[in-house]
Amino acid sequence: MGSEEWAEVTPDAARRLLTAGVQAFAERGYHATTTRDIAGRAGMSPAALYIHYRTKEELLYRISSVGHRLALELLRRARDSAGTPAQRLARAVRDFVRWHAEHHTTARVVQYELGALGEDHHAEIMELRRATDATLRSILEAGVAEGQFSVPDVRGTTVAVLSLCVDVARWFREDGKRTPEEIGEFYAELVLRMAGCAEQQRKR
Amino acid sequence: MGSEEWAEVTPDAARRLLTAGVQAFAERGYHATTTRDIAGRAGMSPAALYIHYRTKEELLYRISSVGHRLALELLRRARDSAGTPAQRLARAVRDFVRWHAEHHTTARVVQYELGALGEDHHAEIMELRRATDATLRSILEAGVAEGQFSVPDVRGTTVAVLSLCVDVARWFREDGKRTPEEIGEFYAELVLRMAGCAEQQRKR
Structure with missing residues (x-):
């Protein structure tokens, strides 16, 4: 799971530092973590960390x-x-929920430490969040246009659906009763209900 | 808002320390905050803090x-x-969402720093969380028993509804477009849909 998540990050040392950063930030919070802590977890020296990330903030970014x-x-x-x-919305929710369950530690760090990003990095991440919002919204809009969904407030529903899925990262436990796939499947059904998709349409 | 939230905490100095603790934990995280920071924010000495709270953990608790x-x-x-x-579920969601929007800073600290509680305190808080879960679940069960709701999985739906409401604390902004009341009203509608409550029943 970890290697799949960070596969795009090279070289290997940079990737090890990122996963060490995720663990340290999740356990102690961004502000209580030092670059020395992170380097130590990755089995490296602080000097080796600075080859890959100039600052702790760059690592969080x-x-x-x-x-x-x-x-x-x-x-x-x-x-x-x-x-x-309906099928596209169900797939979106299933995959998004599954990602937030499987990568719950990363997702929590990403969501809860947004305020620690520098101004330019924060703006860049906000741009990605707006794109995420727009992508889900376009599926809801397509369903409304085709008469498959009945949503009085597409923008508000978009926020609520993303919020429901993201918050899986907060409560998900690896030793819990349900797998990420099962939660994703169940949430797809709940979200189709939120979208006012009639039962016979949910299976189509 | 702050005074209503902490009205039960006396004396005044103990209450000031709690609100200072909430602000400090929210800004820097529990582990990066010292009792000296909290006392300073409350305009008190560290020694004065210890009269009311033996440890930083007790303050978080x-x-x-x-x-x-x-x-x-x-x-x-x-x-x-x-x-x-349906009316009771709508009221539960409206009030719970409104609370999490109005007290978003407290709610974030409470939700994100659970892992920092000592073992006994953690067990006590988990008991309160089980009671919260059971309370919402009993409304859903009543609706199913009366044929007003259609919920294939009451336990899973309970978790999802609470999660949806709690996560308002993460994304709510005081300068945002909607008031806590408006979000609560909208979420009540979404949750009645999740509960499979037919439209004509939602108004009853």
Whole structure:
């Protein structure tokens, strides 16, 4: 799971530092973590860390950027997939929920430490969040246009659906009763209900 | 808002320390905050802090305990109110969402710093969370028993509804487009849809 998540990050040392950063930030919070802590977890010296990341903030930014891009990519693939709006919405929710369950530690760091990003990095991440929002919204709009969904407030529903899915990262436990796939399947059903998709349409 | 939230905490100095703790934990995280920081924000000496709270953990525990009890109390009042299950569920969601929007800083600290509680305090808070879950679940069960709701998985739906409402604390902004009341009203509608409550029943 970890290697798949960070596969795009090279070289190996840079990737090890990112995963060490995720663990340290998740356990102690960004502000209580030093670059020395992170380097130590990765089995490296502080000097070796600075070869790959100039600051602790740059490391957080890279974690946030990779996390946001992967989640956005999932939604874009669902939006562009074949099928009815209901099928595309179900796929979007299943994949987004599964990602937030499987990568719950990364997702929590990414969501809860946004305020620690520098101004330019924060603006860049906000751009990715707007794109995420727009991607899900376009599926809801397509369903409304085709008469498959009945949504009085598409923008508000978009925020609520993303919020429901993201918050899986907060409560998901690896030793819990349900797998990420099962939660994703169940949430797809709940979200189709939120979208006012009639029962016979949900299976189409 | 702040004074209403902490009204039960006396004397005044103990209450000031709690609100200072919430601000400090929210800005820097629990582990990066010292009791000296908190005392300073409250305009007190570290020694004065220890009169009211023996440790930083005890202060977090008090914040968490007050926050959880207030949120549970809202749900219990909704559960025990007059009206159909749909009306009680709508009230529960409206009040719970409004609380999490108005007290978003406290709610974030309470939710994100659970892991920092000591073992006994953690167990006590988990008991409050189980009671919160059971309270909302009982409204859903009543609606199913009366044929007003159609929920294939009451436990899973309970978790999802609470999660949706709690996560308002993460994304709510005081300068955003919607008031806490408006978000609560909209979420009540979304949750009645999740509960499979037919449109004509939602108004009853």
